[in-house]
Amino acid sequence: MADKAPAAKKPQTQSRADREADRRRVILRAAVEVFSRKGYHGCRIQDVAKEAGVAYGLVYHYFKNKDELLESVFASGWQNFLGRVQAEIATDHHVAARVKGIVHVAFEAYRRDPRGVKVLILEVGRSPAGGAVNRGGAFSSVILAAAEMFKEAQRRGEIPAHLEPTLCATMLFGSIEMGLTSFVMGLLDKRDDASIDRARDQVAETFLHGLTGARPPPAMVSVPPPAPRARSRTTS
Amino acid sequence: MADKAPAAKKPQTQSRADREADRRRVILRAAVEVFSRKGYHGCRIQDVAKEAGVAYGLVYHYFKNKDELLESVFASGWQNFLGRVQAEIATDHHVAARVKGIVHVAFEAYRRDPRGVKVLILEVGRSPAGGAVNRGGAFSSVILAAAEMFKEAQRRGEIPAHLEPTLCATMLFGSIEMGLTSFVMGLLDKRDDASIDRARDQVAETFLHGLTGARPPPAMVSVPPPAPRARSRTTS
Amino acid sequence: MADKAPAAKKPQTQSRADREADRRRVILRAAVEVFSRKGYHGCRIQDVAKEAGVAYGLVYHYFKNKDELLESVFASGWQNFLGRVQAEIATDHHVAARVKGIVHVAFEAYRRDPRGVKVLILEVGRSPAGGAVNRGGAFSSVILAAAEMFKEAQRRGEIPAHLEPTLCATMLFGSIEMGLTSFVMGLLDKRDDASIDRARDQVAETFLHGLTGARPPPAMVSVPPPAPRARSRTTS
């Protein structure tokens, strides 16, 4: 409540358009914040405005209505994540590497912005119907892309042919989601980097080789994915 | 408008207490229904009363307030599920059998009452804080029980010692949840028994042996779990 | 604010339905009141509730929304007036008698309920479009009925054939309306019965015989209309 985004005092060189885009972003960010604290329905426009440090009415200057605002919250968060996942899928590596890459992306996102991830995890794809927010669309599209990947892996003989690819995809994201939920809900209280790394590895490993066949990580290295993709992810 | 669900007029031999318990159940059931259709916040007391065929105010005779009503919805659904899961865990079989048992329980519940499961899946553990319903509690308890089971399995040497048991537990339920979500969200459109059986088997198999090591089901049998536990589940 | 409709303390014999209808009427009456004081747009639900001495939300128990409430205000007032006018038209007397009858009805209504008439006069048929209240409909229907009457009078040779009947009708109501407006707006400050009677006679007389041909009322009698219709109007 004390200080509101005092960071980066805007240089006078900013154009009006820049400042407007900024405002929009500030409001969006505030919405994510409030949203993650109070959930979809607990999120009142008044709170968002207060959090963003702007007047009530201004929210309506930038967003048609509450639904559009929240839709944007989802879209902006999801967009980012979705893009990275798609990039992993597109690498064309062995499916194991790609799975590891996807898991990596998800956990990195959490490390960077736990709040945002929480919102996405706890609200995306939920809310049964209700005329509201079309989160399902974005959600489905990740699932479908991953399912495509598994189908391809089956053609290449990398995974058994009898598996239903869509189910593989949902399970992958289910494992990731719940792995993260452990943190989000405080079931796994240590949120230090090492814990997150370990959880990430375990999720990938278990998903790939099963509970019974899971192997311990070769060393204490926290960023284990095979050579070629390591940098791109870490740098972004 | 006068009478709803007049079927099965209870014999007059019912005690007053019985009739009251009945009413309570009717209202609870109606709440589940409305809830699954409209979600937590879309669920208005008026709708529940209408669905149950009782007067507006009567809901408040049986439930202190909306939150208590919804809490009960969760509790009653969860209670059931939780009991069955605990029973599986208590069998003391090899962890693989117990995992299969748990998966089985979840999918059976879905087969029996998709609506109820939908509610549990789409709303449980979500909605961060908000003064509302303490679903987390029930949810956490299942996780913890399963984590206990995995810890024990590690002591017995059934699964690798380096795995974080809590994470194993969350992943298990994450896989199950997302497997069911596939149906709930219509990603897997076939809801026939065979499809559900196949999905169930795949979830258990992949969780146990991994994506790469998953083996096809030995035959077309749809209820594969090892001998001793089959009846109890099916009969209930 | 001190006393709220204390009149006619309801006997305990009233049925629930009776009391509800009463409430509805009380709210409607309050709406007329507020409406006449503040006009269509100045009329806030809160004010109506306060005026009626009921809770805010109760207004919405009886009326779907503000528009429906105001629509009802018009309808109820108009209905009454319209009925009486139609009755005059239906008498089949010479057109002069019927015109006098209509003027009589309008002025009587004003004498009985100046507030209500004010609302009707100042708001009916105005408000250009706006998705709002369909006052025009009711308004047009009186005009059309009167136009029919004039057409018939032309067939009978009671008035010149070259007159446009619709225009005669609008002029009749225009004269009446403005006559009343004189009172409503305070241009004619004396509101005593004698003044109202005199104004009424002058309106009828001028409309029928023109400014130049208007004859003074035969005597000081205030209820001049020819024999047959006098009682019915006065008694109602």
Next chain:
Amino acid sequence: MADKAPAAKKPQTQSRADREADRRRVILRAAVEVFSRKGYHGCRIQDVAKEAGVAYGLVYHYFKNKDELLESVFASGWQNFLGRVQAEIATDHHVAARVKGIVHVAFEAYRRDPRGVKVLILEVGRSPAGGAVNRGGAFSSVILAAAEMFKEAQRRGEIPAHLEPTLCATMLFGSIEMGLTSFVMGLLDKRDDASIDRARDQVAETFLHGLTGARPPPAMVSVPPPAPRARSRTTS
């Protein structure tokens, strides 16, 4: 969005004051337009600005606030009309000629600017109080001027002495208003010049000689008023 109504770029010879007066007029005209379309309360500043093709805030450079803007709308329209009516009254002709002149002025105004007349007719003198626009003042002044005229006519013996002059005046404008309302509301659908002329004649004739004594126009001439005043009106 950049430029609206760029047509007729004014020659640079215009003085600054001229350009400002122009702007003012453009905004006023836009206000009339929006006003006639949406009514007093439906008329938003934003709409006026858009209609005028100027920036939102500019309206506030020329008008202190919404009320002043609308007041000006009335004033400007009314001023014009009032002036012409006063001119008719001042002619000192026989009252019949003056009445015809006034009716003529009103119908001419409608022919020239139906929109503007609609606004005046449908909104003037309505909206009881409300802190808003003092239309009543302008309205009353016409009535009073006409009443003066009738008083004078009574002194001259042109009309019966028993008539209340104010009432004569309100009836005159009531007849005119409703005659025009027939057009405004579409009750009389033909808006061609001949129809308007006929309506005008009928209104004057009926008002002067009454429904029963109204005489048909001597010929098909559409501008019948007696010699001396015809030009002044038509030319303006």
Next chain:
DNA sequence: GATGAATGAGTGTTCATTCAT
């Protein structure tokens, strides 16, 4: 002067909860 982003009070409507019958 011209622009349109920013402000915030005002209002219609919903809905959980209470209570008289």
Next chain:
DNA sequence: GATGAATGAACACTCATTCAT
């Protein structure tokens, strides 16, 4: 117990007005 009318706080959204550029 059963009923549904009554209550009023809460909240989304609008729009006149101001002000920095």
